[in-house]
Amino acid sequence: MVALSFLAAFEYEGKLSRLSRVDPRPKLIWLVAAMVLSIAYSSLKAQLLIAVIMVLPVIALGGVASVVLSLLKSTSLLFAMVFGLNYVFTRDLSFSLAMGLRLVILVVCFASFFRSTHTSELSDLMTKLRIPFYVTFTFTTAIRFIPTLAMEAQEIMDAQASRGLELERGSLLRRLKNYIPLLVPILVCAIRRSYQLAEALESRCFGYTKKRTMAYGLPPMSKTDWMFLAASVAQSAAVILLASM
Amino acid sequence: MPEPIVDIQNVTFKYAGSSAPAIVDVSLQIKRGEVVLVTGASGSGKSTFCRLLNGLIPHFYEGEFSGCVFINGVDTRTIPVYVLSKDVGLVFQNPDNQLVSLSVEREIAFGLENLGLPREEIIKRTEFILKYFGLDRLRDVPPYKLSGGEKQRTALAAVVAMRPLLLVLDEPTAELDPMSALQLALMLSQLREMETTIVIVEHRLDVFTPLATRILVFSEGQLVRDGPPEEVLFDSNLSSLGVSTPRVVQLQLKLEELGIKLPIKALTVSSLVDQLSSAVSSLDLR
Incomplete structure (x- = not known):
């Protein structure tokens, strides 16, 4: 890590x-x-x-x-x-x-x-700079999910390591190759999560009105x-x- | 007679790519203020039932849909999920996927901002909800730093803040320890007092049975039991449907087998203890 x-x-x-x-x-x-x-x-x-x-x-x-x-x-x-x-x-x-x-x-x-x-200050800053909400939201969502995805990747690595995959062994090229079996499950999990996120967003009235309120901002x-x-x-x-x- | 908040008429749904339908010819009505506990074995159609209630089916999931679902008199096929969600708040099984903001405070305000409510109203409601759910000290904490119980509480708080007519929880205790599950049940009992209609999909019946006014049991997509807890849970065939009845009910069924029948069917440990103690005190043990 x-x-x-x-x-x-x-x-x-x-x-x-x-x-x-x-x-x-x-x-x-x-x-x-x-x-x-x-x-x-x-x-x-x-x-x-x-x-x-x-x-x-x-x-x-x-x-x-x-x-x-x-x-x-x-x-x-x-x-x-x-x-x-x-x-x-x-x-x-x-x-x-x-x-x-x-x-x-x-x-x-x-x-x-x-x-x-704080990342919310960053998103407020982007709003203040008149960056469209969908760009700001994409940015904050990406930041929000980095730790979650990193944790998920770690879990997948631990699961693979417990079944004998040695990630830190061999030459640099060998080590890079060791990471290939991790890519597919990590990618699949990320795609599935994005689907569930979209489902959750719809269920929280995302897109209900074009005049979305921005209740919080920079003082x-x-x-x-x-x-x-x-x-x-x-x-x-x-x-x-x-x-x- | 008031209009039911949920009116499901002969609904069958089969997911695209699936060989069998997930829900088969389900018809039921849910009245305002009811607390409905939905249970059944894995794959019995419980989560599909949740998705029917806020229009994720048929809008979000592809498949073959037949029948009608009316929420507060509106056909779910005619309005998008993001509009229907104003009336139906859905709390998902995995809170990690529904917490999208960078702090607990912003998470609670997120749905209200989406509704376009006035700023003052959003801040007022957010402050109230933060205190109501005991999240005040966590207001600046990012969701990924919360414990499982705190995440679930935040997800529930964020949905309740939107004041939905119907609150749906899909296996809310799946990632909770027993103590956090009990705390969640306590919070839901407070919401029940506010006359919120609640649908809880759950395996762990011990936690939520005392709250429920009605229990639905699904098996292979079909609604096989529907009635008050005292009627459904004391059905000795329930275990064959993959449902694990609360221990307090199991104990009474065992007592019945031994020929000891209590006058009232107890759903909580305290009420069972009361009944047993009054039964024992009526015996002449001298």
Whole structure:
């Protein structure tokens, strides 16, 4: 379950940190700004500036340092691959390090955002952004059923393992092949579940009216939220200014 | 005489791809305020009966359908499931598949939002239901983090919030431990006091018999018994239909075999104890 332990870094932590109490709107702006800047600039200097000015303060605010460290540990192989491949093809150490750092920034930014934002806040955010309800609903349903499907997959794996299937044995190719017998039951269960979900939705008057009420939504932004937004804008400006010097 | 809330007339249904019909020529009526316990062996047609009540059959399941089902005077063939579900609340066997929202609070509001009720009304009803079902402290918890009992309670609460005329529960204790099953029965007894018409499909008759005003027994798709619990459960041939009668009834049947007949047929342990103690005290043991 290596892949699932990696996903735990993106799981909502509850209202534990100061970052999780910030409205998702300024957090999304911060995330998009950090992401765009990291992709727009390819120099090591710019990536370091983004990491120090934009990412580290948010890690501190989110109190997610230990999570980030474990996340970096689990993505170290990916980081090494990005760095190694870039170095092999470009022979440019600074550029290769920048590309590796870009990956780290992106992963850490997404983890900080998702750890501090409840999925219902995300759906409210999507509604606020005037994304159609069917898109928002599809997104939240997918998020809602990830743990259920993961549990089901684990049960199927346990059932197969108890009948002698060895998943973690042999070469990488062999291990990948070991997973094939799991795919069919997992897929069949997921399809059956989607059918039952459709049945349950109809039974809860889904589609009863075109004017569906959205009873819950994001509250107005507080002073802290506006301060976070202002800080994100200032951080982005500082990165642009310093990177182009 | 008031119109029955459910009126099933000669209904037969065979699922597409199936060789035998799941329901055969079933006719019955259910009046307002009745609590109907539906039982029978696996594959006897109980779940199909549930699906008939909110129009999932014939709208959602393909197959050969004949006869008529009227809910509150409306033919289920003429209106879609999502409209019919306003009057018929169906709680499925597996709560995992019907909890679609990201928190308990939103789950309860989901159906009300679908109905397009005013925001203030939704929040008012949601708050009431959260407290009524003891879910207040779980309001922000995502459904996948709930225990089996909490999931089932949330699923029931979400359906009750929509104030259906008829509440249908398909094997609600299938994933519950005995204590959670008893808690569910207690909640349903409170709903019964609010004059909600309830249909419970269940194997575990011990839990729900004290609530029931009527018991239906299905066997191979046919309705083979229909009557008050005292009449249906004391039928000594019931076990041949794959129905396990409550222990309290089994004990009375054993006593009858021994020639001891109690004046009133007891359906609960406490009423049996009362009867036995009065029978014993009337004996002169000196």
